[in-house]
Amino acid sequence: MNRDTRAANYLLLAFSAVALTLLILPTTGKVRQARALAAYVVEPLPYHGDRLAARLEGVPEGAARLIRADVELLEARRRLEEAELLRAENAALKADNERLSAAAGVKPLAGRTVRWARVMERDPQNWYRSVMIDAGEEQGIRLNAPVVGVEGSTLGVVGRVTEVNPRTAKVLLLSDELSAVAAYLPGQGWEGLVTGQGTALLAMKYLPVDAKFTVGDEVYTSPTSASFPPGLPVGRVSRVFERDAFLAYQTVEVERTVATAKLKEVLVLAPVTEADAAPPPEPPAPPKKGGAR
Numbered sequence: 001m002n003r004d005t006r007a008a009n010y011l012l013l014a015f016s017a018v019a020l021t022l023l024i025l026p027t028t029g030k031v032r033q034a035r036a037l038a039a040y041v042v043e044p045l046p047y048h049g050d051r052l053a054a055r056l057e058g059v060p061e062g063a064a065r066l067i068r069a070d071v072e073l074l075e076a077r078r079r080l081e082e083a084e085l086l087r088a089e090n091a092a093l094k095a096d097n098e099r100l101s102a103a104a105g106v107k108p109l110a111g112r113t114v115r116w117a118r119v120m121e122r123d124p125q126n127w128y129r130s131v132m133i134d135a136g137e138e139q140g141i142r143l144n145a146p147v148v149g150v151e152g153s154t155l156g157v158v159g160r161v162t163e164v165n166p167r168t169a170k171v172l173l174l175s176d177e178l179s180a181v182a183a184y185l186p187g188q189g190w191e192g193l194v195t196g197q198g199t200a201l202l203a204m205k206y207l208p209v210d211a212k213f214t215v216g217d218e219v220y221t222s223p224t225s226a227s228f229p230p231g232l233p234v235g236r237v238s239r240v241f242e243r244d245a246f247l248a249y250q251t252v253e254v255e256r257t258v259a260t261a262k263l264k265e266v267l268v269l270a271p272v273t274e275a276d277a278a279p280p281p282e283p284p285a286p287p288k289k290g291g292a293r
Helices: 002-027 029-042 049-055 061-104
Strands: 114-122 130-133 146-151 154-164 169-173 180-184 191-196 201-207 218-221 233-240 250-256 265-269
Touching: 130 154, 130 265, 154 265, 201 233
Parallel strands: 154 233
Antiparallel strands: 114 130, 114 265, 130 169, 146 154, 146 265, 154 169, 180 191, 180 218, 191 201, 201 250, 218 233, 233 250
């Protein structure tokens, strides 16, 4: 019995000595470094981001350098992985753009960055006002960027971007009453302003009163347009209104080249102010001087 008591006393003394040693050792630098490294290995998350400086406060310099280097290495690996994902996404988007362009028979526009986007939403109560597309600021879409559609293998004016979100954008259609684009008739050479009417048909205003027009005349964007490159099809004259003696200009009705009711995909161009230095495509014919804008 005495032997067991002595063994227990020896163990108590040994544990007491170890406990006293542990209480004294944390004041030394090597132990503090070991404790800091062990804490980082067991739970590294609190050391990442903005919390790194606070967590390293009071940690010996040697351990702090090791922890900081490991955190920076992990951050570099994460950024490298993100860059690789972006590269793969850009390659996929480029291939998708080329595929859609080839399928539609659309030739690239010289000197312009383009981006295909799908129509994802439209307001049933304002069918001819605007549409939402599945591309936004993260995909390179910019405010006031011109938007065109495809009818067969022909590009046609759709509208322009009026709202940009991170992954979506709103396109104000040319058919909206607030939309307008400078345009002209190559066969006649007269220039005017095409405006929306809130319906499937457009109106071309400010045409000379003495000019003669025929149903079927083609209408294209003008070189004077501030939003669209010149020479893009807008539509065809579908009706010539009777001349109003009280107006100093004529108005004709225009049927759109690209019917917005059938839009599934659109092509977003770089805004005119951001276009490359390469010259835009030549319009079918220059407008005559004297037409009002």
